Amino acid sequence: MRVLLVGGGGREHALALGLADDPSVEMLVAAPGNPGIASVAELREVDTADPAAVAALAVELRAELVVIGPEAPLVAGVADAVRAKGIAVFGPSAEAARLEGSKTFAKEIMTAAGVPTARAHTCTDPQSAAEALDDFGPPYVVKNDGLAAGKGVVVTDDRAIALEHARECGRVVIEEYLSGPEVSLFVVTDGEAAVPLLPAQDFKRVGDGDTGPNTGGMGAYAPLPWAPPDLVDEVMTDVVHPTLAQMRHRGIPFAGLLYVGLALTAAGPRVIEFNARFGDPETQVVLALLETPLAGLLHAAATGTLAAHPPLRWRDGAAVTVVVAAEGYPAKPRTGDVITGADRAGVIHAGTRRDADGTLRSAGGRVLCGTATGPDLAAARDAAYALVRGIELAGAHHRSDIAAAAVESRIAVPD
Ligand code: AMP
Numbered sequence: 001m002r003v004l005l006v007g008g009g010g011r012e013h014a015l016a017l018g019l020a021d022d023p024s025v026e027m028l029v030a031a032p033g034n035p036g037i038a039s040v041a042e043l044r045e046v047d048t049a050d051p052a053a054v055a056a057l058a059v060e061l062r063a064e065l066v067v068i069g070p071e072a073p074l075v076a077g078v079a080d081a082v083r084a085k086g087i088a089v090f091g092p093s094a095e096a097a098r099l100e101g102s103k104t105f106a107k108e109i110m111t112a113a114g115v116p117t118a119r120a121h122t123c124t125d126p127q128s129a130a131e132a133l134d135d136f137g138p139p140y141v142v143k144n145d146g147l148a149a150g151k152g153v154v155v156t157d158d159r160a161i162a163l164e165h166a167r168e169c170g171r172v173v174i175e176e177y178l179s180g181p182e183v184s185l186f187v188v189t190d191g192e193a194a195v196p197l198l199p200a201q202d203f204k205r206v207g208d209g210d211t212g213p214n215t216g217g218m219g220a221y222a223p224l225p226w227a228p229p230d231l232v233d234e235v236m237t238d239v240v241h242p243t244l245a246q247m248r249h250r251g252i253p254f255a256g257l258l259y260v261g262l263a264l265t266a267a268g269p270r271v272i273e274f275n276a277r278f279g280d281p282e283t284q285v286v287l288a289l290l291e292t293p294l295a296g297l298l299h300a301a302a303t304g305t306l307a308a309h310p311p312l313r314w315r316d317g318a319a320v321t322v323v324v325a326a327e328g329y330p331a332k333p334r335t336g337d338v339i340t341g342a343d344r345a346g347v348i349h350a351g352t353r354r355d356a357d358g359t360l361r362s363a364g365g366r367v368l369c370g371t372a373t374g375p376d377l378a379a380a381r382d383a384a385y386a387l388v389r390g391i392e393l394a395g396a397h398h399r400s401d402i403a404a405a406a407v408e409s410r411i412a413v414p415d
Pocket of ligand 1: 118143153155175176177178204214261272
């Protein structure tokens with residue numbers, strides 16, 4: 001299979017490793033890719049937000065499968081443009097990607113589908129925002145209505161900060177606070193058939209103990225030793241299938257990766273958000289455990305043949321990834337610093353670039369991830385931190401508690 005992978009972050013590096021490992025893949029090109037991806041794929045320059053440019057590249061490469069990693073190209077209509085050329089594409093249409101691109105649209109679908117989620121109000125002016133905040137009380141949850149790369153949400157006990165975020169964003173969704181451990185569940189779907197991957201947990205706050213501002217994600221692990229055994233079945237029945245049915249009913253079937261972000265509350269699992277693509281950094285750990293060839297799975301979803309795909313096979317054990325972030329991330333990341341120790345198996349590149357002389361430098365807020373598997377979570381965690389300790393980058397920081405609570409059995413689902 002000839003495969004074009006669109007994107008150039010940590011998620012795409014993890015996808016590239018999975019695709020390159022699939023014996024059916026005879027060509028793998030990544031656009032734009034990154035220096036880590038370059039070790040398993042040919043890199044091509046492209047404006048990933050330009051549907052016509054990506055479609056033209058897919059045609060030129062005679063691609064048989066295009067895999068779109070990030071949300072921005074999906075919302076821009078890249079999947080539609082590639083599909084219009086008769087090429088199989090893993091990723092939803094622009095219209096279906098609104099499940100991620102618009103929090104209001106996602107709420108509307110969830111309500112129509114009867115999916116359990118937080119009660120919410122969409123607000124466009126300070127007066128209605130203040131009323132919504134007072135309706136729910138603290139902690140306040142204020143979400144930018146548009147795409148915000150995982151950074152548009154403010155959760156705070158401070159009403160003034162909540163109001164200020166609402167004012168800055170203009171159009172926001174203000175919702176009820178959901179209390180309970182969070183789970184990320186990835187579901188591969190062709191619009192009708194749906195296959196869940198292993199549930200994972202990520203760490204959104206920048207600091208240890210879930211302190212500091214929200215980020216794109218500072219680490220992740222899978223599987224979840226504390227998750228109820230029927231969790232995935234319950235989410236498929238109560239959330240995924242009703243949502244996919246509602247999308248079909250509206251004539252905008254969702255095919256690609258449905259990311260379900262959940263809080264396991266005392267009242268049961270509640271959807272925090274939908275995303276229209278693999279999550280970063282959970283992809284790094286979930287794909288590290290997937291034994292089933294990745295390209296075949298994504299191709300089945302892209303061609304409406306997922307129902308005939310064999311059941312997934314998983315490696316035993318666990319996986320952990322720890323993000324190494326640039327100084328100043330998330331507020332004002334410093335880039336351009338020299339990196340050493342990154343050329344080892346398990347080091348995933350997220351925001352890096354290589355000079356002509358081969359020097360590796362930071363080029364984004366989240367720079368690298370140390371990703372490792374092990375026979376159990378504790379072993380995987382030790383191995384991931386060993387990778388991180390081997391990386392040198394001036395001013396870099398990482399969380400020291402990724403997967404720690406799970407290893408120490410300190411996570412409980414409220415009942
Ligand atoms: P989102 O971009 O919607 O995933 O939100 C980012 C993070 O904010 C989530 O991973 C949660 O940690 C937190 N969050 C969002 N919505 C809620 C909510 N209703 N209750 C509690 N925490 C939330």
